[in-house]
Amino acid sequence: MIPGFSAPRPRDQRSYDGRKMKKLAFLFPGQNSQYVGMGRDLADKFAVARQTFEEADDALGFSISKLCFEGPDDQLKLTEYQQPAICTVSVAALRVLAEKGVTPAVVAGHSLGEYAANVAAGSLQFADAVRTVRQRGKFMQEAVPAGQGAMAAVLGLSSEETARACGDAAAETQRVVSAANFNSPEQTVISGEAPAVERAAQVGKDRGAKRVVMLQVSAPFHCALMQPAQDRLAELLRATEFAAPRVPVAVNVDAALVTEPDALRQALIRQVTGAVRWVESVQLLIAQSPAAFVEVGPGRVLSGLMRQIDRGQTCVNVEDEKSLESAVSSR
Numbered sequence: 571m572i573p574g575f576s577a578p579r580p581r582d583q584r585s586y587d588g589r590k591m592k593k594l595a596f597l598f599p600g601q602n603s604q605y606v607g608m609g610r611d612l613a614d615k616f617a618v619a620r621q622t623f624e625e626a627d628d629a630l631g632f633s634i635s636k637l638c639f640e641g642p643d644d645q646l647k648l649t650e651y652q653q654p655a656i657c658t659v660s661v662a663a664l665r666v667l668a669e670k671g672v673t674p675a676v677v678a679g680h681s682l683g684e685y686a687a688n689v690a691a692g693s694l695q696f697a698d699a700v701r702t703v704r705q706r707g708k709f710m711q712e713a714v715p716a717g718q719g720a721m722a723a724v725l726g727l728s729s730e731e732t733a734r735a736c737g738d739a740a741a742e743t744q745r746v747v748s749a750a751n752f753n754s755p756e757q758t759v760i761s762g763e764a765p766a767v768e769r770a771a772q773v774g775k776d777r778g779a780k781r782v783v784m785l786q787v788s789a790p791f792h793c794a795l796m797q798p799a800q801d802r803l804a805e806l807l808r809a810t811e812f813a814a815p816r817v818p819v820a821v822n823v824d825a826a827l828v829t830e831p832d833a834l835r836q837a838l839i840r841q842v843t844g845a846v847r848w849v850e851s852v853q854l855l856i857a858q859s860p861a862a863f864v865e866v867g868p869g870r871v872l873s874g875l876m877r878q879i880d881r882g883q884t885c886v887n888v889e890d891e892k893s894l895e896s897a898v899s900s901r
Contacts, residue, residue: 592861593675596690597876597885598660598683600846601791603869604652606641609659611890613639618669619662622696626658629697630704634658649788650707653682654700660686660867661696663888667866670898676827676858678820680872681751681792681846682706684838690866691815693834698810705806709799710789710842719790720764721750722771725757726780729849732758735777739770750792751846754878759785761793792845800842807835825850852879864888864897 612619613635623635637646638655645651660683667673679687685703688694724732733749740747740762747762747770760770767790771782790796812831821828821837823844828834852875855863865872865887876885886897 593858594672595855595858595860595863596664596674596677596687597863597865597872598677598679598686598690599656599865599867599869599871600679600681600683601649601652601656602787603867603871604638604646604656605868606639606643606646608638608655608868608889609635609662610639611892612659612662612666612894615891616662616666616669618665622662622665623658625697626654626700629700630654634700647788648707649711650704653703653707656682656868657686657689657700657703659889661689661699663866663894664690666894667864667888667898670894672864672898674817674864675860676818676820676855678851678855679822680848681822681841683867683872684819684822684841686867687819688812688815688834688838691817691819693812693815693819693831695811702803702806702810706799706803706842709802710791710796713797713799714789714795716788718764719762719795720767721759721761721785721787721790722767723753723757723759723783723785724771724774724779725783727758727774727778729755729758731777732760732774732779735773736760736762736770739766739773743769746794748793749845750790752849753846754849754875756878757875761790762795763790792841792843794843796843800839803842804839807839810835820851820854822846822848822851825854827854848875849879852876856880856883862886 626634677687677690685699689696689699729752736747743766745763745766747766750761751759812835818827818829823841825847863885868889870887873885888894888897
């Protein structure tokens with residue numbers, strides 16, 4: 571349940587604003603939160619969610635809704651489909667929440683999720699977002715030949731020590747490897763050329779990492795190898811209209827609250843090669859003293875990371891009718 575929230579009666583909807591509800595921070599998930607069947611319950615139960623899937627289908631020129639609802643799983647895992655699929659489910663959930671009178675005071679998204687965060691803030695139109703993330707996925711997939719890149723999650727080692735392990739491995743191998751996602755105090759994801767990632771993983775283990783898990787990914791995201799993808803995406807984003815957001819967006823690459831349209835565009839460009847500074851971004855949001863965090867979209871990855879960052883925060887997820895009703899039920 572969201573602290574301080576009591577669902578308004580329909581006749582009260584117009585006057586329902588921040589004065590009647592403590593402010594909320596919305597979080598939007600990134601890649602690997604997908605699963606076959608995601609969004610189907612929302613589309614079945616809520617017209618605005620169904621309309622969101624129809625809008626995505628029209629914008630993309632194929633049925634992303636069918637892929638979300640029915641799979642196949644191997645296609646849904648492909649980056650160019652996974653990205654618009656997750657974005658669509660997140661925005662569908664966002665719009666259902668808005669119908670219930672639940673809106674954010676501040677937003678953030680993990681990597682891909684920053685596009686849905688911009689939609690939530692009103693700085694980016696949904697159709698533009700879903701079209702762009704599909705191209706983003708294609709550009710990222712095509713930037714590095716299959717098998718040449720790798721990513722690994724380093725667990726139980728400080729982010730500073732993990733970054734040093736990457737630096738030492740890069741110097742030793744003369745190949746690219748760097749910290750890509752600062753996900754929690756207990757988890758840092760590294761990315762780069764496969765031999766360098768493997769060497770950095772071993773260095774991390776030697777220096778006390780509890781575990782290193784090689785990730786099943788289609789490309790080495792958020793590292794210098796993604797520069798070709800960043801360059802191609804920059805052309806698209808520079809031609810895309812951004813508006814002044816209604817609420818601040820905590821951008822990944824700077825861990826800063828941004829309210830200027832071009833700065834939001836530039837943050838989305840730079841994040842392709844830049845690291846996701848998630849811990850700092852969440853800490854920045856915590857400093858805004860939200861009553862609760864709401865993970866809007868498929869899965870509970872960000873809720874899990876929140877427990878590792880600050881167990882004292884309330885974080886609920888909304889991805890279907892059951893989780894929605896649980897989140898907005900009155901005290």
